[in-house]
Amino acid sequence: MGRKKKDTIEYAEADLFKTLLRLIYAVFVIILLLFGYVALKEDIHEFLDRKVYSEEELIALNKRADARRMAQLEEEKWDKVVxxxxxxxxxxxxxxxxxxxxxxxxxxxxxxxxxxxxxxxxxxxxxxxxxxxxxxxxxxxxxxxxxxxxxxxYAPKETGRRKSLEIAEIEWYILDLEEESSLQ
Ligand code: HEC
CATH class of the missing domain: 1.10.760 (Cytochrome Bc1 Complex; Chain D, domain 2)
Incomplete structure (x- = not known):
């Protein structure tokens, strides 16, 4: 009877020891995870806090980038000589x-x-x-x-003498007075 009791106590002690080991193991894992978190904290937050653009926002951003590119081209044209x-x-x-x-x-x-x-x-x-x-x-x-x-x-344009009118080339027309007066 006495022996049995001693066995039971030994079993209990072994159990306790195993539990303690598990606890230490768990604490170790937790500490490891904490270190991991501290080391990767910035990356993790960067990922979690990243801005997620909607399609409209992406289109707007693209447009703005295009506008900036156009402005740059204009800027380059600024002092262009053609x-x-x-x-x-x-x-x-x-x-x-x-x-x-x-x-x-x-x-x-x-x-x-x-x-x-x-x-x-x-x-x-x-x-x-x-x-x-x-x-x-x-x-x-x-x-x-x-x-x-x-x-x-910006010198005066070469004017020279005005060419004399070639009478024959002029298309004469008869002024239609009636039409003129009907306009008034
Ligand atoms: C301090 C200011 C000023 C500067 C610098 C200046 N101008 Fe003027 N200019 C005027 C003003 C003011 C008028 C009249 C503008 C108007 O009539 O709208 C004028 C008019 C003119 C006119 C029109 C004249 C007319 O008879 O219609 C010409 C051409 C002209 N400027 C050429 C020049 C040239 C070339 C230079 C560089 C050497 C020059 N300007 C620098 C002020 C200036």
Missing amino acids: DGVHIRTGLHDDKDLQLIIGTCTACHSAKLITQNRATREGWHSMIKWMQETQGLGDLGTNEPIVLDYLAKY
Whole structure:
């Protein structure tokens, strides 16, 4: 009887020991998992917090990327010269173009220049007029360069003498007075 009791106690102790081992094992696994979590924390959160775009958002994002690309292309075109014409200003390309842009487009569009034609003297008097009445500053040593440019590309168009009318080629027509008056 006494022996049996001792066996039972030994069994119980062995059981307890096994349970303790399991507990230690479990704690070890938990600690391992914790270390793993700490090590991968950022990646895990990055994944969990990632932005999930809806289809509309993706389309909008694509459009925005396209717009940005177009703007970039425009930017590249900004100072492009095509067929001797500076696209942005419409001015004639030249080695002194940037000087002209800097000197002459601060107050008004370059259209005022491209729409005008004059001799060197004519341009000189326009510049003098702007200096006297519009607050254009002294151009200093740049003045002859500017005048050379203007006189070269914006000289008066070759007009010459007007060709005499060839009478025979004119298509005469009779003014229909009745129709004219009916219009009134
Ligand atoms: C300080 C400002 C200013 C600067 C810089 C300037 N202009 Fe002007 N310019 C004016 C003003 C103001 C007018 C009158 C605009 C208007 O009538 O709408 C004018 C008018 C003109 C006209 C039209 C004249 C006319 O008779 O219709 C021409 C051409 C012109 N500018 C050329 C030039 C050139 C070339 C340069 C560079 C050398 C230049 N401008 C720089 C202020 C300026």
